[in-house]
Amino acid sequence: MPVLLWTDALIFLLVAGLAGFAYLVRRHPHLAVPWRRVAADPLAMAAAVVLLCFTAVAVLDSLHYRPALPPGPNGEAQYAAEVNSVLDRALAVLVEHQEKSYSAPFATRLFAKEAISLPDGRTVRDYPRLAWGGAHLADPDRGRAGDIAGKAGLGLALGLAAWLPAAWLVRRRLAAGGARRAVLATLLAVCLVAGVLAVLAPYYHVFGTDKVGQDVLYATIKSIRTGVLIGALTTLVTLPLAIGLGVSAGYFGGRVDDAVQYLYTTLNSIPGVLLIAAAVLLMQAQLETHPDWFETGAERADLRLLFLCLILGMTNWTGLARLLRAETLKVRELDYVIAARAFGVSDGRILTRHILPNVQHIVLISVVMDFSGLVLAEAVLSYVGVGVDPGMMSFGNMINGARLELAREPVVWWQLVAAFLFMFVLVLAANLFADSVRDALDPRTRSRT
Amino acid sequence: MSGRGLEVRDLRVEIDADGGRRLVPVDGVSLSVGERECVVLLGESGCGKSLTALALMRLLPEGAGIAAGRAELDGESFFELPERLMRARRGGRLAMIFQEPMTSLNPVLSIGQQIAESLAAHRRLRGPAAQAEAIRLLEAVGLPAERLDAYPSQLSGGQRQRALIAMMLAGDPSVLIADEPTTALDVTVQAQILRLLKELQQTRGMGLLLITHDLDIARDMADRVAVMYAGQIVEWTSRARLFEAPGHPYTRRLLNVLPSAARRGERLAQIPGRVPAPDAALVGCRFADRCTEVTPSCRTEAQVLREVAPGHWLRCGRAGTAGLAGRAAEAPVVVVAGAAAPATTRPVLELRDLKVHFPVRRGLLQRVAGQVRAVDGVSLAVRAGETLALVGESGCGKTTLARAALRLIEATAGQVLLDGEDIGRLAGEALRRKRSAMQIVFQDPFSSLNPRMRVADIIAEGLAALRPDLAAGPRAARVAELLDRVGLPGDAGGRYPHEFSGGQRQRIAIARALAVSPRLLVCDEPTSALDVSVQAQILNLLAELQREQGLAYLFITHNLPVVAYLAHRVAVMYQGRIVEQGDADTLLGAPTQAYTRMLLDSAPGHGL
Known part of the structure; x- marks a missing residue:
């Protein structure tokens, strides 16, 4: 049975919106000019490929359903209480390979000693073999390195095989140049990494396992959706507030301006974390008193995520609104706006035809720049304990979990490293892309013509 | 060169442009x-x-560099320092x-x-x-x-x-x-x-x-x-x-395009075409495409600076053959700006004791602490087919006056009469309908057109707002007619403003204003951001339009030769007031006010 969570609907809406925007850009040459500049920037295109991969994972993870159970006694359809996604299905092998507790990356034994009863009845304390990690090896101590190398080699070959048709497509669609080389190289890197992971993951825990024995690679991949969602949905909440209030403050001035300025000055003078913490805790209490609101735990976690996006959006619109107000103040004094007023064009039309198109570059720049900041904000908030639902996999929750692991002796480092690695790649790609977008769209970085 | 001074030989500046192209904005400049x-x-x-x-x-910007040439200051060569x-x-x-x-x-x-x-x-x-x-x-x-x-x-x-x-x-x-x-x-x-x-x-x-x-x-x-x-x-x-x-055809034409009182009523000479694009491949004389005396060899042979008379250097292959005779053949006298304005028609626009004051607010409670009297009691009238030049220095209230006359800002006191009707009392639909009678053309052709709109949409904007009854077909026909009237190619409508030069943009702005068939055009320094050769084209266009359609112009400017060329009457504005107003010839010839005299004396071209 397909399940459409709130955030799923919004993420599809967002993808549709992006597609619509791309169509609009293709049809209007003046809009396409700066994007062509972005498309010619090798670094930006490499970053875009990485971002697309992350988005694809997030979209796959948003196609939710409840698996069917055997029909009930009266033949009616029955569904499981848990909600799975298409991604879970694809990574089923990782979900199934549950160990008892911590194990290091590529380990064949548990991380801690346990009492093991031997066949002859004696009991020794030793590191027991893992249920799945390296279970196919007869002698884990000797055959492991060779086995890993062999499987990695196979993975590289598979990755290369997957890359070739993709490369052929890219070569057909993109013009030759530095940007195409960058796209091809990034695709190759992504394919090789994916190939190696795909071959190794069924036999080993590439990033180890966490406290309850869950594969860390799985947790990290699942966290991608949370990160992308927080980054994207929060902007969706921010935009109407920032554009509506900022532009109208700048355009109408007077009392409207006073009111908006008062609002954002007040909001800005309250520490953001405090406001978010208060709102999240309030909501938490509300959710806990009404368990009957949700059919599944996933719905509950989802609503909490959505609410977090709302709160983050509420506290984050002020910066963009301030920029838009200033830009609108400038644009509304330009001669073409005055000419429109001399024609008696209505305020609404002036706003949509003259003001908005001429401040949209600021919106775009700020959206891409804020994205990475919001992914990081989620990590910080979850770490403080006011972020997403503790049951939801997210970078913040992983890092929060690593807090205690780092205090152990010897240190359990892999959960933190895995979360850091994926988040770093995501944020770096977003930042590089944002830089290029800013360079292409910001009128100050290029000449008038 | 010995002794003090600056000597430049064959200076060449190159700029690395996008796509590995190399531009040469300065090519072999020598002077001392x-x-x-x-x-x-x-x-x-x-x-x-x-x-x-x-x-x-x-101090060349990044990407530009001195590619060749030498320069000496007081005998010391300093490009190598x-x-x-x-x-x-x-x-x-x-x-x-x-x-x-x-x-x-x-x-x-x-x-x-x-x-x-x-x-x-x-x-x-x-x-x-x-x-x-x-x-x-x-x-x-x-x-x-x-x-x-x-x-x-x-x-x-x-x-x-x-x-x-x-x-x-x-x-x-x-x-x-x-x-x-x-x-x-x-x-x-x-x-x-x-x-x-x-x-x-x-x-x-x-x-x-x-x-x-x-x-x-x-x-x-x-x-x-x-x-x-x-x-x-x-x-x-x-x-x-x-x-x-003047020896070079370009110099001669440049001297010819200048407006002045002496050219009143004549069509100003124009320099056809445009300056070659910075990345154009240049063979032969760079002025050849715009030159009336061009010969086939001009286009093929690179021209060098030659001394045609002691101390007179020219970069023209025909130097000496084309002299003053060629000059006289130019400038056909065509009467365009009617020196005799119809003086008896009733005024299209009349201002009566118009005042625009801006409150100065101070302190925490934004109390009104004083008034800036931007326009302080101005009365004037513009008749159909007449150009009234409003002259004054920056900050004297010219632009505020224009905007108050168009009711883009509210007047503090006084009346604005359009065809005898006080538009200060109008509101809503009645005001909107009245707006088609008066339009404005701005100074800066870059900020006056929305860069995100196609030219056809820009021109049709006024039609859409003021003539919503007009169907798409007739509207497109009207846009095409206007483009043709202001001398732009037919395909201009589908393009965006950034593809046009300053002069062409100003034509687009004029077409936009004309779209709603106004009877009064407020021109706020329409040529002061343009080169003189382009200014001549715009002034000619404005004069033609006035003759054809009997437009009244309120022409705001600080350029006195333009006033002398174009205006029928002149009003001199100083600190929000009109200090002197009258017939152009009389006022410019024999000003009665000290301020007017000072303004006229300050204009360059009279010696210092």
Whole structure:
């Protein structure tokens, strides 16, 4: 049975919106000019490929359903209480390979000693073999390195095989140049990494396992959706507030301006974390008193995520609104706006035809720049304990979990490293892309013509 | 060259453009500035004159570089000097002042500190000695000594330019480069600054390289003139010879396109075509495509600067063959701007004791502490088919008056009558309908068109707002008709404003205003951002439109030759009031008010 969570609907809406925007850009040459500049920037295109991969994972993870159970006694359809996604299905092998507790990356034994009863009845304390990690090896101590190398080699070959048709497509669609080389190289890197992971993951825990024995690679991949969602949905909440209030403050001035300025000055003078913490805790209490609101735990976690996006959006619109107000103040004094007023064009039309198109570059720049900041904000908030639902996999929750692991002796480092690695790649790609977008769209970085 | 002065030989500046292309905005420029001499480098925008100046200062922007040529200052070749030594020359013996006095001064340092910095760097003067020298310099540029402690924001534009000149004099330069030093200033202040530069140049024996686009300034200031076109110097001679017997076809046409009282009623000569694009492949004469005397060899043979008479250098293959005879053949006299305006028609626009005051708010509670009287009791009338020129310096309230007349801002008191009806009382739909009778054309063709809209949409905007009954078909037909009327190609409608030059953009703005068939056009400095050759085209177009459609123009400008050429009547505005108003010939010929006289005397071209 397909399940459409709130955030799923919004993420599809967002993808549709992006597609619509791309169509609009293709049809209007003046809009396409700066994007062509972005498309010619090798670094930006490499970053875009990485971002697309992350988005694809997030979209796959948003196609939710409840698996069917055997029909009930009266033949009616029955569904499981848990909600799975298409991604879970694809990574089923990782979900199934549950160990008892911590194990290091590529380990064949548990991380801690346990009492093991031997066949002859004696009991020794030793590191027991893992249920799945390296279970196919007869002698884990000797055959492991060779086995890993062999499987990695196979993975590289598979990755290369997957890359070739993709490369052929890219070569057909993109013009030759530095940007195409960058796209091809990034695709190759992504394919090789994916190939190696795909071959190794069924036999080993590439990033180890966490406290309850869950594969860390799985947790990290699942966290991608949370990160992308927080980054994207929060902007969706921010935009109407920032554009509506900022532009109208700048355009109408007077009392409207006073009111908006008062609002954002007040909001800005309250520490953001405090406001978010208060709102999240309030909501938490509300959710806990009404368990009957949700059919599944996933719905509950989802609503909490959505609410977090709302709160983050509420506290984050002020910066963009301030920029838009200033830009609108400038644009509304330009001669073409005055000419429109001399024609008696209505305020609404002036706003949509003259003001908005001429401040949209600021919106775009700020959206891409804020994205990475919001992914990081989620990590910080979850770490403080006011972020997403503790049951939801997210970078913040992983890092929060690593807090205690780092205090152990010897240190359990892999959960933190895995979360850091994926988040770093995501944020770096977003930042590089944002830089290029800013360079292409910001009128100050290029000449008038 | 021996002795003091600046000598430039075959200067070539190259810019690395996108896609590995190389542009050559300055191509083989040679000139010299002697002791106590003023050389004017004259050219229209984009001809490479400012880059020449920056190259001489070795201050070229990133991506641009000196590719060839040599330059000597007081006999010392300085293009090869290491940057450390060049820094001592720059602001020392070779100084430069820029167009925009606000951005050339550091706003957080006082004038005295900035002059002292210059004195310490170039003359090693410190403490009381520097103080005394700074006061002496200030007095030399006509600023009182107590201005030493003033900050740039406390000075007017003219005072800032004086302070900047004082700073540049601190290094006791043997040559001063001035790049459009008065373009941002009012005409009366411009006259003062030019007089000051001339005087300083005489008394200090300094060479002055003055860069300008204004022929009248060249006439007043120059000893010798270099005319620049598309990166090359096309004519290089003494002032007297240039204005009496210009040799190059470009120079001759440039002198011909200037409006003046003498050309009243005539169609101004135009220079057809456009300056070649910066990345065009140039073979032969760069002016060939626009030249009326062009021969086949002009297009194939590269032209060199040749001396056609003692001290008169020309870059023209036909030099000597085309003389004054060619000049007389040009400028066909066609009456366009009717010198005789229909004086008896009733006024289209009438202002009665119009006042626009802006409240000045102060303090926490935003109490009204005073009033800025931007327009303070103005009465005037414009009749159909008539041009009323509103003349005044910046800040006198011209633009506020225009906007209040169009009811884009509300008047504080007084009446605006359009066809005898008070539009101050109208609101909503009635006001909207009235708006089609009056339209406006702005000064800056770059900010007056929405860059995100296609030209056809821009022109149709007024139709959409004021004639919503018009179907798409007739509307498109009207747009095409308007494009044709203002002389733009038929495919212009589908393109975006950035694809057009300044003059073409101004045509688009005029077409937009004409779309709703107005009877009054407010022209707010419509040509002051344009080159003189383009200005002639726009003025011709405006004159034709007036003759065809009986338009009334309220023409706001500070350019007196344009007023003399175009206006039937003139109103002189000063501090929100009209000080003098009357028939153009009478007022310009025999002004009765002191302010009008000063304004007329300040206009360049009358000698200093």
